[in-house]
Amino acid sequence: METVIENKGLIENKALYEEIMQKAKRIGETAELGALEADNNSTISQCVADIIREEEIHRLILPKEFGYPQLDWRTFVDMVSTVGYYNLSASWLTYFFSAHNSWVCYYPKHIRDEVINQGGFVADVFAPVGKVEPVEGGYVVSGEYHFVSGINFCDWVGVGAIMQFEDNDKPERVGILLKVSDLELIKNWDPLGLRGTGSNTLIVNEVFVKPDAILRFSKIIEKSQPPYEDFDQDYLYYNTPFYPGFYVGFAAMAVGGAERVVEEFEKHTAGRVRFTGVNEKDSPTSQRVLAKLKIEMLSAKALLTEYITMMETDKGGPYEGAKYKAIRAEIIDKCTQIGVKALLTLGGHALLKGHPVELFTRDLIAIGTHITSLYEDGMLGYGRHLFGVNTNIQG
Known part of the structure; x- marks a missing residue:
């Protein structure tokens, strides 16, 4: 290789x-x-x-x-x-x-293999809003779950709940694997941005699950490897802290979208002529803005590379979850601000529905509103961590 x-x-x-x-x-x-x-x-x-x-x-x-x-x-x-x-x-x-x-x-392998070999897409919404009741042979799950991205095309979904287990004196957040065919889908996704994700609502109404369909996230936090033997020692997620690896895509997509915005800003500025007849590319204002956008883009990419290096270095042992979250939040905030600054500088024509900068900026803002991307949360958590406060941030 x-x-x-x-x-x-x-x-x-x-x-x-x-x-x-x-x-x-x-x-x-x-x-x-x-x-x-x-x-x-x-x-x-x-x-x-x-x-x-x-x-x-x-x-x-x-x-x-x-x-x-x-x-x-x-x-x-x-x-x-x-x-x-x-x-x-x-x-x-x-x-x-x-x-x-x-x-x-x-x-467990029999569940893993069933899902993977079936070949369907998998969605998840792990907000712990579900109600789980024990019954003979397993549990009955109910709940209303919003923001289930891609659910229109999925055969499987993981949903969240809080459960108590005998070997832990505190309730735990869990994931529960369900077949989408057993659930009700409500197509009500109508947001500002990321509209194409189809992040609709799922209704889970007293669906029976066996105990082995319950995934205890606390066990993944304790150890990046799975609970069974003979697992792939080289598998990506078994060799890095799980949550930083699971969340890295939010920063990755933001970088791609912001890079497109910078290119669109440069292109539309170069071809823009003011009412006065002045070419906008000769304007000191747009020249400074383009320089700033380019530098912010370099900074976001450098932070993303640092994030990847950290994942490659942290092999499932102790790690700074708050630092991962802060870096990711900083990347996404930079990318979002690139969109906003480009839109405001380009002026009214960029505000028209369907203009690339309008569309990408709305989507970048939507990425920034995801619970794992919230800037103030990321900075506060890392600051507390730096002063020795236990934040319990997993990444």
């Missing part, structure tokens, strides 16, 4: 890297062509979902025993960023349909 180190980080297999970037470009370009339709319909098209499946993107970070080319972190991150350069809703789902198999790999 060819291993190369470039300015952008460690790439284990350069030929595979180039192949994956072409797959990402195909997904992104197709999604970009249907961006306005996806925005209006509040979901990507079936065509885009089919390409993600056809290119086997949801297989790329499975353990190698399944026969697919498990990616390194740099390749995975750049794949998500590449799709994000063309369309952030498609990038969001490309990332999720890949990453969601990771927590499936912590289930």
Whole structure:
């Protein structure tokens, strides 16, 4: 296997890297062509979902025993960023349909193998709002779950709840694996940005599950490896703190989207003529803004590389979860501000519905509102951590 180190980080297999970037470009370009339709319909098209499946993107970070080319972190991150350069809703789902198999790999093998071999996309919404009641042979689960991204195309979903176990004196947050066919889907997704993600609502009404369908996140926090023996020692998620690895895609897609905004700003500024007849590219204002956007872009990329380096260094032992969260929040905030600054500087024509800067800025703002991206939370948590306060932030 060819291993190369470039300015952008460690790439284990350069030929595979180039192949994956072409797959990402195909997904992104197709999604970009249907961006306005996806925005209006509040979901990507079936065509885009089919390409993600056809290119086997949801297989790329499975353990190698399944026969697919498990990616390194740099390749995975750049794949998500590449799709994000063309369309952030498609990038969001490309990332999720890949990453969601990771927590499936912590289930007992018979469950893991059933889900993976069935081949369906997996969604999740782990907000612990579910109600779990013990019954003979297992549990009955009920709850109303919002923001279930990509659920329109998924066969499986993980939902969250709080449960008490005999070996722990405190209640725990858990994930519960369900078949989407057993649930009610309400198509009510109508947000400011990331409209193409189709993040609709699920109703779980007294669905029976066996005990082995319950995933205890506390066990993953304690140990990055799964509870069974004979697991893939090289698997990506078994060799890094789980939560930083699970959340890295949010920063990755933001970088891709912000890079597109900078290019659009430069292009539209170069072709813009004021009422006075002055070419905007000759304006000191736009010249300074472009310089600032470029520097912020470099800074965001450098922070993302640092994040990847940390994941490659932390091998499942003690790690600074608050630092990961702060870096990710800083990256996403920089990218969001790139969008806002570009939009405000370009003026009214960039505000028109469907203008690339308008669309990407709305999507970047939406990424920044995700619970794992909130800037003030990230900075406060890291500051408390630096002063020795136990924040219990997992990444």
